[in-house]
Amino acid sequence: MSERKQFRDLAEPAELHAAIDALGIDPGTQSVPLIEADGRVAAERIDAGIDVPGFDRSTKDGYAVQAADTFDASEGDPFVADLLGVVEAGDKPKTDVESGGVVSVATGAPVPPGADAVIPVERTTRLQSGAEPRIEIRTAVAPGDNIMHSGDDVAAGDRAIGPGTVLTTRDVGLLAAIGVEEVPVVERPTVGIVSTGNELVRPGEPLDDARGQIYDLNTYALAAAVRAAGGEPEVVPHIADDYDRMHETLESVGERCDLVLSSGSTSASDADVLYRVVEDHGSLDLHGVAVKPGRPTIVGEIADTAYIGLPGNPVSALSIFRTFVAPAIREAAGRPPESAPTLEGEMVAPKRYTEGRTYLLPVAVIEDESGSVLVYPVDKGSGAITSLTEADGVVEMSPETELLERGQSVTVDLFSGDTRPPSVLGIGESDPLLSRLLDRIDGPRYLSHGSREGRRRFRDGIPDFALLAPGDAEAVDGEVLGTFDREWGLIVPSGNPANVSELADLLGAESFYNLPTVSGLRSALDEALADLAAERDVSEAELADRIPGYDRTVTGVRSPARRVAQGTATVGLGLRFAASELDVDFVPLGTQTLTVVAAPDRVEKPGVRELQTVLETDLAGVIDSTPGYAP
């Protein structure tokens, strides 16, 4: 085992931008049929080759006339003309218009020679008294009235589309109008995506937890991100940390694509060979950047093609992609820089960071009752995909900023221009019934971080509402929107082979799984254990010590039950609901009342009102269809 390498001379963010710019990603241009051209970027300027319209065109249903004939015409003293002919749109006029005569013209029809104006049909009456029809004209028109002259709309030679235009519906319409059927556009840069790591498994295939396998998410998320930036992803099956295999894959992808984008294997630990492959067979321009997250980033070339190596940690990979790679792909695709959507807001919880690097702090936003934006950090730690999915954007903390204070104004760089604060934000106990209720609300966000965390965050002023267990519910100053009861107890395998029937049976149980202390359900178990200890006149700790696995916790409210269902635990803490869902047996220990508490200064928010309505009108029905719940 060789000595581990340490990174030195981390590049500053500006250097990373410069190194990626210097790669000069250039996909070239291509010609596409007009029907597929919307959203593409015009590669060159396009001039009109024809006049639009190409002829003098009636803009009304009516009669083509010599304007001079009508100068004295009025409602009281109409001018009566002979009807000389009819022209529909798409017809060639057969008759010229002479003084004293008119030709019927439809909207869009060519105005016949001799006419210099069109009378709208509404200002005329058709007289059928004689052998030939005659037209009574009740208004005067001036030369040019109701005619669009040849070239009036677009004149031949006019510039129709500038180079670099992102073609909209309207541009496509204009190009069609001037008869363009093939459009020169900038090609979408093809980006080969290579995820590396022995631990990766393709979604859909089974995971071996004992080997520490995880699903390959970078390939899928990066493909989506490349597409959003205007590139065309080319996905390669993920590869193991093997030098020869990586070399072969990177070279072949580099020969086909405009950019090779890998993730993983970029750090300097023993097994990370990617940077050596690039060093040996291409060129390594930059290795390591002073940004958190995302330090072990690589920039270089392979097979004479631009190469960027992202960290394997999905949060790091996606952060670096968004901040540094996406702008380069956009530029190569000919797209204007993203109109960096931002929101101004106020930190509602403080954040300290003292490592002296630029920190792209993931944050989420929520509106207060007046619509002002409140910002809170979402930093769940290294590699948690939920620190991206629960976040709305980042606040950039410069190396000099060690603390963002509560109340401090910050600018949030949103992940997307479509990002809206959630309609309503809840934090608290994980509960399947609440989850079903929230499906009835548009755009809610609920962080099931446990009752105790809900209480803490509620006191900080972050969520609009919290779902709290007894003890926590009384400890906060809020408005109660509703309550419901859930049955909890011990989850045991189907048939209850160990004959568990009460809490005391946990003592000496073979393999128990508990929930963390932040959970309201865990509090209920702790209390029951305290009662049992009092009954037996021993300390609670002593009893807990006698339950194998009492301190072995899994996070989700269903997780212990799932372990029982999978056969990796013999008993677990859980809800009757989970037992019924997973088809295992349930030993009831009690009933717990959960309370939905709204922040007093948010009760008038539309999302909170919507939740209140759902609780008032739908709660009873949802409880009826959810096993283990009662009003």
Add this chain to the structure above:
Amino acid sequence: MSERKQFRDLAEPAELHAAIDALGIDPGTQSVPLIEADGRVAAERIDAGIDVPGFDRSTKDGYAVQAADTFDASEGDPFVADLLGVVEAGDKPKTDVESGGVVSVATGAPVPPGADAVIPVERTTRLQSGAEPRIEIRTAVAPGDNIMHSGDDVAAGDRAIGPGTVLTTRDVGLLAAIGVEEVPVVERPTVGIVSTGNELVRPGEPLDDARGQIYDLNTYALAAAVRAAGGEPEVVPHIADDYDRMHETLESVGERCDLVLSSGSTSASDADVLYRVVEDHGSLDLHGVAVKPGRPTIVGEIADTAYIGLPGNPVSALSIFRTFVAPAIREAAGRPPESAPTLEGEMVAPKRYTEGRTYLLPVAVIEDESGSVLVYPVDKGSGAITSLTEADGVVEMSPETELLERGQSVTVDLFSGDTRPPSVLGIGESDPLLSRLLDRIDGPRYLSHGSREGRRRFRDGIPDFALLAPGDAEAVDGEVLGTFDREWGLIVPSGNPANVSELADLLGAESFYNLPTVSGLRSALDEALADLAAERDVSEAELADRIPGYDRTVTGVRSPARRVAQGTATVGLGLRFAASELDVDFVPLGTQTLTVVAAPDRVEKPGVRELQTVLETDLAGVIDSTPGYAP
């Protein structure tokens, strides 16, 4: 010829919305591979089926340890442990951790049984003195440090994606992380697009101007608009105004699609048969709406499928689509209502409208020096595609609003969230040299409406700059950014068969084409003619009368030259540049100086400064490569 029908009982906008809602367009759901799921709409809620991670995972490169061993460790007094083994990411741990020992773990590797914390490698030193390597630990850790426990990120049973979520990069990442490979999504509604009209020709094919043919732009623009709204267009070749053909086409498209969208043939003139087809073979729910533009709109059903008939006029069709149809397609596609992008601004020119209907007034926007938004109407009249391409959005004038005053605050509904005011707006003389210069600026807009119109609009305070001919240039109060000269004269066929050599040769010319009086080039010709009249001691009008076609004008600065090149005119007013471009002969009559004038209160706008830079640095070079120009 039957009596023309007049529309009665036009529907109000709200009724049109209701009729389209009542169609109940519903494309159903489908399953798509995750790699193609970004941007799609989740059809149902998706819960996590597994814990993420599925095992206790090291979040650092380091050593798995029993935390209790390290409680007294410090820089000065390190704890030295035996190295018992190594676990890389994707490895199954082979050795348990016991007190006094550590196992090397990589980031992402499973923490071996027995360990409850990980020491970061940076806080350790590897000692190789004895036979077996030992690890010096210089910091204390607490249980759980640098470990992400099973389910900490996502717990099995947690709601991952709510129903109706538009899947972003981050959602795709989360779905990959929980192993989802197929995603249930809302299908894109298929929209069959049928353009009708005898006058339509497919772009790329030749036009017969004499028959009043135009290119079919609605098919292309509507396909793009359908895609932008989340639908899938199915394009049918445009059809003529023939009852049986329309019936057959609409029925077969209706059988295949979720919505049939036609354009054209909806008005009540003799040749418009579409509404009769729908009345006879489907159901007609609504015909005619009190909105300008877009009155002759149809809503109904054909082949038991939703049907909407748009007007043939592209501006009307696209306006009605945007305001009434796009929201319905978005809803059917499961997308949230478009976050209606708007801009607040101030009318910089007044607009009167008194027809008592709702008017969707096309407008464009420009920023003043301080970044405030100014709004001006772009109403070029019925059917002009340029009233859409030169517009940025619409201002809705209610039937009661007869006048928008200059300075009045208005809300602009933008055509797109990406719409930005142009970097710089110019109005004035059409000129090929200026056009080349503007290619060097990002995002300019230039309306070549003629020098006189430029002068008028400049005085109204609309453009940032104007390009003006002599007479107009002196009449405005602006800052001169630059000037250049262009050579003008008469365009004659190659070889100059009629031996035209001077202005006097125009008298009695066979077929002359002129430019409109708004053009600066026309002013130059009028002046030369006045000089000739003075020389001959006759009136200018008398001379003009002797030139056949002196009042026959075509709009574009190249249009007369094009007529000569096409053989439809024997002589035309034009620039040496156009003659050289079109390879015809040129009879010089003079040189005209054009002036680029900036509005005094806009000179500090970045776009104006950019134009100034281009004029200072690039003008001479562009003049050199453009025939017929001089500094």
